[in-house]
Amino acid sequence: xxxxxxxxxxxxxxALNGYTVPHSDGMVKLDAMENPYVLPAELRxxxxxxxxxxxxxxxxxxxxxxxxxxxxxxxxxxxxxxxVLGNGSDELIQMVCMAAGGQGGVLSVEPTFVMFRMxxxxxxTRYVGVDLRDDFSLDIERTLAAIERERPGVVIxxxxxxxxxxxxxxxxxxxxxxxxxGIVLLDEAYHAFASDSFMSRxxxxxxxxxxxxxSKLGLAGIRLGVLAGxxxxxxxxxxxxxxxxxxxxxxxxxxEMLQHINVLTEQAGTIKLERSRLLEALRGIPGVTAYPxxxxxILFRTSQAERVFDGLKQRGVLIxxxxxxxxxxxxxxxxxxxxxxxxxxxxxxxxxxxxA
Ligand SMILES: Cc1ncc(COP(=O)(O)O)c(C=O)c1O
Numbered sequence: 001x002x003x004x005x006x007x008x009x010x011x012x013x014x015a016l017n018g019y020t021v022p023h024s025d026g027m028v029k030l031d032a033m034e035n036p037y038v039l040p041a042e043l044r045x046x047x048x049x050x051x052x053x054x055x056x057x058x059x060x061x062x063x064x065x066x067x068x069x070x071x072x073x074x075x076x077x078x079x080x081x082x083x084v085l086g087n088g089s090d091e092l093i094q095m096v097c098m099a100a101g102g103q104g105g106v107l108s109v110e111p112t113f114v115m116f117r118m119x120x121x122x123x124x125t126r127y128v129g130v131d132l133r134d135d136f137s138l139d140i141e142r143t144l145a146a147i148e149r150e151r152p153g154v155v156i157x158x159x160x161x162x163x164x165x166x167x168x169x170x171x172x173x174x175x176x177x178x179x180x181x182g183i184v185l186l187d188e189a190y191h192a193f194a195s196d197s198f199m200s201r202x203x204x205x206x207x208x209x210x211x212x213x214x215s216k217l218g219l220a221g222i223r224l225g226v227l228a229g230x231x232x233x234x235x236x237x238x239x240x241x242x243x244x245x246x247x248x249x250x251x252x253x254x255x256e257m258l259q260h261i262n263v264l265t266e267q268a269g270t271i272k273l274e275r276s277r278l279l280e281a282l283r284g285i286p287g288v289t290a291y292p293x294x295x296x297x298i299l300f301r302t303s304q305a306e307r308v309f310d311g312l313k314q315r316g317v318l319i320x321x322x323x324x325x326x327x328x329x330x331x332x333x334x335x336x337x338x339x340x341x342x343x344x345x346x347x348x349x350x351x352x353x354x355x356a
Contacts, residue, residue, distance in 0.1 A: 012121050019118065027318045028345045030336040033162070033190075033297050035218035037267045037339070043260060050252045060248040067251050070258040071226055075212055078203050082234040087245050089189060089213040089225030093119050093156070096209065096227075099240045100153045100183045101125025107152035109143060111326035113162045113187070128152065134328065136164040136291070138172045144179050153182040159198065160190050163322055163334045165293030167196055177205050183233065185209045190295035192217045192268040193275070199228065206230050216296055218264045219257060222250045271296050275337045281347050287354060297336045302354070305331040311353030317346050 006014070022031065039047075061067070068083045077083065086092035097106055097120050105126035108116045112129075120127035130146045133139045147155065155176060160167045177184045184207055186198050191212055199210050209229040214222065224246065227237070257264065275293060282290035282300050290300040299322075302308055309321040319336070322329040335346060 010124075016118060016121060019115065022318060024318050027313075027316050028338065028342050029318050030338050030342060030346055031318045031320045031334075032220075033216055033295070033336045034220050035216065035264070035267055035271065035296070036336075036342060037218065037270070039218075039263065043263060047253055047256055050256055051249060054248050054252050056248060058248070060244045060246060061251055062244055064246050064251055067246070067255055067258075070255055074258045074261050075226065075228070076199060077228045078200060080231070081202050081228050082231045084227045084234050084237050084241060085246050086225035086227065086241070087247075087250075088215060088223040089187065089211050089227075090115055090119070091245065092211055092225045092227045093185070093187070094123060095237050095240050096154055096156075096183060096185050097123035097125055099237050102153040102182075104151045104153040104182060106154045106156060107146060107150055108156040108158075109138060109161075111163060111322070111329050112156075112158050113189075114325070116156050125153070132161075132164070132328065136161070136166050136328070138168045138176075140172045140175060143176060147176070147179050147181070151181050154185055155180045155182070156185045156187060158187040158189065159196075160194050160294035162190065162295065163297070163299055163320070163329070163332075165291055165295045165297060165299050167194060167294045170196060170198075173198070174201075174205075177208050180207060183207055183209060185211060187211045189213050190216055192265065193272055193296045194294040196294075202228060202230075206233070209233065214254065214257075218267055219254070222253050224250055224254050268296075271337050274340060274343060277340075278335070278337055278343050278347075281343075282350075285347075285351065285354065288350075297334050299332055299334050301330075301332050303331060305333050308350070308353050309333060311356060312346070312349050315349035315352060317349045319346070 101123050106120040107128045109132050110129035117127045128150050130143050157173055188197055188210055191197055202208055202210055209227055212226045214224045279290055279298055282288050288300055288302045290298055305321055305323040312319055320334045322332045322334055
């Protein structure tokens, strides 16, 4: 019997700082890469009626064949490829790490989405991070050497990458897919805002998995992640999926929204236009270096990033500070592209803070 109950928790879990979400009530919330637009009233009313009719006394539909069929069509999943669904893509990352991490562990390029390291730790598998180049491009020699040395069960590449916002060179990604001894999980969370995807290349690579989420497209609240791959791998991953992980309300809302996907893709189009305007505005501010983005956020660097972050917060604008999280992100901040009004509020607060 341990001395204290919490001593029973694995040391590597006790060493973690859990994922926390800052308080944002009443603030201009530009920290979480959400779509800032709500759905049209008519569509919300229709969703309300569908939810009203849902059989909540029953377990959810399993295997959610109808939802998967709709997703395959809308996401243009190539013929013959199969899907496994997750309670957000976070859950799919966990499933892949649990099922395929094994002794080789998980390898990713850094800086990237912090949850990869954390989820590998939850799954009890080791994690290796390989640094990107200073310009956030893939360091292919270093990455291939690490793959050869570590023989990871899973390589995770984010396309486009969070928090840097860039798409890696597709040819280099293909070299990684070909060199990897195990699974390559290509996380396309920001696909709605990106100029390229690996979905159509999936049939060529038996070890490749392409992951999408409905979160960034405007449905973060329903928690639906989608993993596409070859049937043999998807079938094995399905074994570690908890039964009924996609609840009835999510299935009902997702199916209806997939019939109206144009509403969300039009919103994504507006966000892309706003991204160009925001990037241009940031680049016009002396002392700010803003990086190009294929996602719905922009990474920028400015001296005294912590002071700037606090100054924005005091002025009611919440973004994300990445300073201190990785050596390549010194003095970096990340802002989600919001509505024109939100972006204007951010830019004005930023100028005031820099002038203070
Ligand atoms: C690269 C990346 N992958 C996955 C996720 C998680 O998304 P979901 O809401 O589908 O769990 C995020 C969220 O920010 C992300 O940035």
